[in-house]
Amino acid sequence: MNNILNQIGIENYIFLSVLLFCIGVFGVLYRRNAIIVFMSIEIMLNAVNLLFVAFSTYHQDSEGQVFVFFSMAVAAAEVAVGLAILVSVFRNLGSIDIDNLKNLKG
Amino acid sequence: MEKNLALVLLLSPFVGFLFNIFFGKKVSRTVSGAIGTLTVVLSFLLSICFFSQLNQSGKPFEFSVFDWIQVSNFKLDFGILLDQLSLLWLLFVTGIGSLIHLYSISYMHDDENMHKFFAYLNLFVFFMITLVVGSNLLVMFIGWEGVGLCSYLLIGFWYKNQDYNDAAKKAFIMNRVGDLGFLIGMFIIGALFSTLNYAEIKTALAAGNADTALLGVAALCLFIGATGKSAQLPLYTWLPDAMAGPTPVSALIHAATMVTAGIFMVTRMNFVFDLTPDVQNIIAIVGALTALVAASIGLLQNDIKKVLAYSTVSQLGLMFLALGFGAYNVAVFHVITHAFFKACLFLGSGSVIHGLHGEQDMRNMGGLRKAMPITFWTMMISTLAIAGIFPFAGFWSKDEILMVAFEHNKVLYVIASIASIMTAFYMFRLMYLTFFREFRGTEEQKHHLHESPSLITIPLIILAVLAVIGGAINLPGSMWLTHFLEPILGKHEAHALGTHEFMLMGVALVGALVGILWANAKYIKQAFVPKSDAEITGFNKTIYDKYYVDEFYTFLIVKPINGLSNFFRTTLEPALGKVVFSFGSLANGLGTQGKKIQNGNIGLYLFVFVIGVCAIITYLFIAQ
Numbered sequence: 001m002n003n004i005l006n007q008i009g010i011e012n013y014i015f016l017s018v019l020l021f022c023i024g025v026f027g028v029l030y031r032r033n034a035i036i037v038f039m040s041i042e043i044m045l046n047a048v049n050l051l052f053v054a055f056s057t058y059h060q061d062s063e064g065q066v067f068v069f070f071s072m073a074v075a076a077a078e079v080a081v082g083l084a085i086l087v088s089v090f091r092n093l094g095s096i097d098i099d100n101l102k103n104l105k106g
Numbered sequence: 107m108e109k110n111l112a113l114v115l116l117l118s119p120f121v122g123f124l125f126n127i128f129f130g131k132k133v134s135r136t137v138s139g140a141i142g143t144l145t146v147v148l149s150f151l152l153s154i155c156f157f158s159q160l161n162q163s164g165k166p167f168e169f170s171v172f173d174w175i176q177v178s179n180f181k182l183d184f185g186i187l188l189d190q191l192s193l194l195w196l197l198f199v200t201g202i203g204s205l206i207h208l209y210s211i212s213y214m215h216d217d218e219n220m221h222k223f224f225a226y227l228n229l230f231v232f233f234m235i236t237l238v239v240g241s242n243l244l245v246m247f248i249g250w251e252g253v254g255l256c257s258y259l260l261i262g263f264w265y266k267n268q269d270y271n272d273a274a275k276k277a278f279i280m281n282r283v284g285d286l287g288f289l290i291g292m293f294i295i296g297a298l299f300s301t302l303n304y305a306e307i308k309t310a311l312a313a314g315n316a317d318t319a320l321l322g323v324a325a326l327c328l329f330i331g332a333t334g335k336s337a338q339l340p341l342y343t344w345l346p347d348a349m350a351g352p353t354p355v356s357a358l359i360h361a362a363t364m365v366t367a368g369i370f371m372v373t374r375m376n377f378v379f380d381l382t383p384d385v386q387n388i389i390a391i392v393g394a395l396t397a398l399v400a401a402s403i404g405l406l407q408n409d410i411k412k413v414l415a416y417s418t419v420s421q422l423g424l425m426f427l428a429l430g431f432g433a434y435n436v437a438v439f440h441v442i443t444h445a446f447f448k449a450c451l452f453l454g455s456g457s458v459i460h461g462l463h464g465e466q467d468m469r470n471m472g473g474l475r476k477a478m479p480i481t482f483w484t485m486m487i488s489t490l491a492i493a494g495i496f497p498f499a500g501f502w503s504k505d506e507i508l509m510v511a512f513e514h515n516k517v518l519y520v521i522a523s524i525a526s527i528m529t530a531f532y533m534f535r536l537m538y539l540t541f542f543r544e545f546r547g548t549e550e551q552k553h554h555l556h557e558s559p560s561l562i563t564i565p566l567i568i569l570a571v572l573a574v575i576g577g578a579i580n581l582p583g584s585m586w587l588t589h590f591l592e593p594i595l596g597k598h599e600a601h602a603l604g605t606h607e608f609m610l611m612g613v614a615l616v617g618a619l620v621g622i623l624w625a626n627a628k629y630i631k632q633a634f635v636p637k638s639d640a641e642i643t644g645f646n647k648t649i650y651d652k653y654y655v656d657e658f659y660t661f662l663i664v665k666p667i668n669g670l671s672n673f674f675r676t677t678l679e680p681a682l683g684k685v686v687f688s689f690g691s692l693a694n695g696l697g698t699q700g701k702k703i704q705n706g707n708i709g710l711y712l713f714v715f716v717i718g719v720c721a722i723i724t725y726l727f728i729a730q
Contacts (some may be wrong), residue, residue, distance in 0.1 A: 028712050037712070102706035 005057055013054035020047035034086055034096040038079075045075050109169050112186055115152040115196075116235050118145045122228035130221025139211035142224030146207050146231050150200035157193045164593070166190070168241055168305075175244075180300050185241030187304070191594050194438065194587075195238040195370055198445050199363045203231045205565035206362075209453055210354040212561035213460060223263060223352065230256035234363055238370065242302040243292045246371065250288065250335065253364045254281045260359060261351040273347040280344040284334015288371075291327030294320060295378070308377045318381060325378050325385040328371065329392075336368030337419050338426055339396045343656055345419055349411040353456030356411060361418050361452050362445040369425050369441055373434045376595055380432060390430025394511075394518040394525075397423030399653070401528035405535075406650045408636050409466050410455045413536050417492065418448060420525055424507050427522055433510040434595045435580075435588045440507055442587075443499035443576045447488035450569035454485035457558040457566065458540060462551055468536065469636055473545040477555035480563045482541045484570035489537050491573040493530035494618045496611075499576030505614050506580070512610055523617055530621025538629035539636075546635070582607070 020043055027040025049068045056064025090096050122145030130138040156167065166189030175182040188196075207227060214220045230253060237249025255278075262274030296302055298320060299310045332338070337345035348360045359365075372379060372389070379386055397420045404416035421444050428437040459466055461478055475482045491498035494505065504526060511519040545552050557563070580587035628634050642650050651657075 025716055029709075029716060032709070098708040101708050 005054075010054060010058050013050065017047045017051040017054070020044070020050065032097050032099055034089070034098050034101075037098060038082055038086070042075065042079070045071065108167060111152055111155065112167070112169070112188060112239075113171070115149050115156070116186070116232070116239060118148045118152075119228040119231040119235065121145055123225050123232060126221045126225035126228060130225060133221075135215060135220045136211065138221040138224055139207070139214070142228050143204060143207035143211065145228060146200055147204045149231065149235065150197075150204050153193060153196040153200050156188050157197055160188070160190065160193055166593070170241075180296065182242060182244060182302060184245060185303065186239050186245075187241035188239060189594060190591050191370075191373060191438075192238045194442070194591075195366075196235065198442055199234050199238065200231065202362050202445055202449050202569070203227075203234075203358060205568060206354050206358040206449065206453065209357075209456070209562055209565040210352075212559050213354055213456055214352060217352075219263070223260075226256055226259045226263070227355070227358070230260070230359060230364070234367075237367055241304060243295065243304075244302050246374070247288065247292065250331075250367060250371075251285065253359070253367065254278065254285070254335070257281070257348065257359050257364055260355040261348045263351055263355070267350075270350040273344075273350040277344040277348045280341050281334045284331045284341055286331075287327040287329070287334070288331025291324045291331060294324035294327065298324070304374060307375075311377050311381065321378065322382040322385055325375075325382040326388070328375060328378070329385060329389055332368030332372055332426075333392065334368075335371075336365050336422050336426070337396075338368070338423060339392050339399065342396060342400065342419050343652075343659065346412055346415040346652070349409070349415050353411065353452060353459060356415070357449045357452030357456065360415065362449040365418065365422060366425075366441045366445070369422070369429060369437055372426075372429050373438060373595070376432075376434050379429075386430050386432060388430070390427050390511075390515065390518055393423045393426025393428075393430055394521045395423070396420070397427065397525040398521050398528075401525040401532070403649060403652050404532040405528055406636070406642075406646060407532075408468050410458065410468050410471070410536060410540060411452070411466055413468075413532055414448070414451055414455060417451075417529060417533065420529060421448070421492070424504065424522060424525070427518060428507045428510055431510050431514045433507075435591050436503070436506045436510055438591065439580045439587050440503035442579065443491070443503040443573070446569055446576045447491040447498075447500055447573040450484055450488040450566060450573055451492065453562070453566055453569065454481050454488065457481040457562050460558055460562065461555060462547065463554065465547060465551065468539040469638070470547045470551075471540045471545070472543050472547075472635075473541070474555070475541040478541075478557045480557060480566065484563075484566040485541075486537060487570045488573045489533045491576075493533050493622060494526055494614055496615055497574075497577065499573050501615070502577035502580065502582075505611050508614050509607060509610050523614070526614065527617045527621040530618040531625045534622045534625035535629055538625060542630060543633065 024040045024042075024044030024047060027043065028037050031037055031040065049071055052064040052068045052071075056062060056068075086096055089101065093100060122142050125141055126138055133141075160166065166187065168185065168187045168189075170183040170185045172184050173181075174184045207224070210223065210227065214223050217223065233249045233252025233256060235249070237246050237253060240246040240249060258274050258278040261277050262271045264270050292302065295307065298317065299307050301307060301310070334341045345360055345365065349356050351360070379389070400416045400419035400423060404413050404420065407413045407416060421440070425437045425440050425444070428434075428440065457478065458471065458474060458481060461474070461481075462471065465471065487498065491500035494501045508519060508522055508526070511522050545555070639650075648654065
C-alpha cells in the first residue's frame with residue numbers, strides 16, 4: 001500500500017480528486033439534461049470518496065475507508081430514488097430537460 | 107394514639123368543610139349547620155383532652171406529620187406542636203368557635219347559602235388550628251394565608267352587594283401587604299438559621315451567633331405581617347370595613363380569633379423580639395397610637411358594628427403595647443378575656459340586628475332593654491368588662507397592660523389610659539343608644555321586636571359568664587396563666603401587690619367611671635341622639651369620617667396605581683404593540699420579496715447552490 005503512495009504521491013490523488021470535482025460542478029452548472037446533471041453529482045461524490053481513501057491510506061487509518069463504504073451505500077440508494085423520480089418526471093412531461101421543470105415555482 | 111388524636115383535632119373541621127361544600131345543599135339547613143358545629147365541638151373536646159394531659163405532665167407534645175422540604179442543609183417537616191401556648195389558643199379558638207357555630211345555626215337560618223356559610227366557617231377553623239399548632243413558621247404561614255382567604259370569602263359572603271365585595275377585596279389586599287412582610291421575615295430567618303422550626307431557632311439564638319442587625323430587620327418584617335393581620339396602624343382600615351360580613355363572622359374572625367394571629371405570632375417568636383429592643387419600641391408605639399386613634403374614631407360612629415370594630419382595633423393596639431414591653435403573658439391574658447367579651451358583644455349586636463331585621467344604625471334603635479332582656483344583660487356585662495370595671499375580666503387584663511406601660515414608659519401609659527377612658531365612653535354610648543330611652547325606629551319594627559331564639563341567647567349567656575369570671579385565670583394573687591406560660595415565655599417577675607399597684611388600679615377604675623359618667627350625662631341626661639350625617643361639622647366630621655385615612659390611602663396609593671395602569675393601557679401598550687407589530691410586518695415584507703427567488707428554475711437553484719458551497723469553502727479557508 002505504501003508503495004503505491006510512494007510511487008505516485010498523495011498530491012496526485014488530490015489533483016485528480018479536485019479535477020473530478022470540478023468536472024462534476026461544471027457538469028451540474030452547464031448541462032440541461034437531468035440524467036447528466038445526476039451523473040455529474042455522482043462524479044463529485046466519487047471525487048470525495050477518492051480523497052477519503054487516499055488520505056485513509058496516507059494516515060494509516062481505516063476510518064476513511066469505512067466512511068467511503070457508507071457514502072457508497074447511501075449513494076446507491078439515492079441513485080435508485082433519483083432515477084425513479086426522473087422516470088416518473090419523463091412519463092408525465094415527456095422530457096427531462098431541467099429548464100422545463102418549472103412546476104416547483106413558489 | 108396521641109398522634110392520631112392530634113390529627114383528628116386538626117382535620118375534623120376540614121371534614122366538616124368538605125361535607126358542607128359538597129353535600130351541604132342536599133341536606134337540610136339544620137343538618138348542615140349541626141354537622142359544621144359538631145366537627146368544631148369535636149376539636150374543642152380534643153383540645154380539652156390535650157390540655158388536661160399537658161397540665162399534668164407539663165411536657166409539650168411535638169411530632170412530624172411528614173417530611174416536607176429538604177434542600178442541602180435546610181430541612182423542614184410538616185410538624186405539629188402542642189405546647190402551652192398553642193393549646194391555650196386552641197381552647198378559645200375552638201371553644202368560642204363552637205359557640206359561634208351554634209349561634210349561626212339560628213342566625214343564618216333564613217339564608218339560602220347557609221351550607222356555604224358553614225363550609226367557609228369550618229374551613230376557617232381548620233386554618234386557624236393549622237396556624238396555631240404548626241411547629242415551624244411555614245406551617246403557621248399556611249394557616250395565616252388560609253384564614254385570610256376565609257376572611258375574604260366570608261366578608262364577601264353576601265356577594266350580591268358590590269360594597270361588600272369591595273370590603274372583601276380591601277381586606278384581602280391589605281392583608282397581602284402584611285403577608286409580604288411575614289414572608290420576607292421568614293426568608294431572613296430561614297437564611298440566618300437554615301431552619302424555621304421554633305425550637306431550633308431558639309436553640310440557635312441561645313448559642314448567640316446571630317447577626318443582630320439582620321435579625322432586627324426580620325423581626326420588623328414579622329411585625330409588619332402582624333400589623334396586617336391584627337389591624338394595626340397603618341394597615342388597620344380593612345377591619346372596620348370587614349363588618350360587611352355576617353355578624354357571626356365578625357365575632358369569630360374579626361374580633362375573637364383571626365385578628366389575634368398577629369399577637370400569637372409575636373408571642374411565638376418572643377425569643378427573636380427579645381433580642382431586638384428597637385423593634386419592641388416600635389411595636390409599643392404603634393400599639394399605643396393604634397389604641398388611641400381607633401378609640402377616638404369609635405367615639406362618633408353610629409353603626410353598631412363599626413363601633414365594635416374600632417373598639418377591637420383599639421383593644422388589639424393595647425395588646426401590642428404589652429407585647430412591645432415584652433409582657434407577652436399580659437398580652438395573651440388580654441387576648442383571652444377580650445375574646446370572651448368581644449365575641450359576646452358582637453353576638454349581642456347580631457341579636458339586636460336580627461331582632462330589628464337588619465337595622466344597624468344606632469340612631470334608629472333605643473329602648474330595646476325591655477324587648478330583649480337577655481341580649482341586654484349579656485351585652486351589659488361584656489360592656490362593663492371591656493370598660494374595665496371591677497371585677498369583670500377586662501378589668502384584670504387591661505389593668506395589667508396599663509401597669510406594664512406605667513413601669514416602662516409614662517407617655518405611652520397616658521395614651522393607653524386615654525384610650526381606655528374613650529373605650530368606656532363609646533361602649534356606654536352604644537349601650538345607651540341601643541337599649542335605653544325610647545325606641546326610635548319605625549312602628550312596624552317596634553311591632554316585631556322580640557327576644558332572639560335560644561340558640562342565639564345560649565352562646566351569649568355562656569360568653570357573658572366567661573366575661574365575668576375570665577379574669578380568674580390570671581388574678582394578681584395566683585397568676586396561673588403566667589406560670590402556665592413560663593416554659594415558653596420565661597419567668598416574669600410577678601407584681602407584688604403594693605400601694606403602687608392599688609393606686610394604678612384605682613386610677614384605671616376612676617378613668618373608666620369618668621368615661622361612663624360622661625356617656626351617661628350626654629346620652630341619658632341630655633337625651634342626645636347623634637345627628638344625621640349631613641349635619642355633622644367641624645372636627646367631629648373629621649373623626650366621623652375616620653380622619654380621612656381611607657381617602658388619604660386612595661389619594662396616595664389607589665389613585666397613582668390607577669393612573670399608572672391607565673398610562674400603561676392608553677400609552678405604553680399601544681407603543682409596545684407597535685414595536686411588536688413592526689417585527690411582524692418586517693418578516694411579512696421579507697417573505698413577499700423572498701418568495702420571488704423561488705421561481706422553479708432548477709438551473710438557477712443549482713447555480714446558487716454551487717456559489718454557496720464556494721462561498722463556504724472560501725470562508726473556511728480564510729477563517730483558518
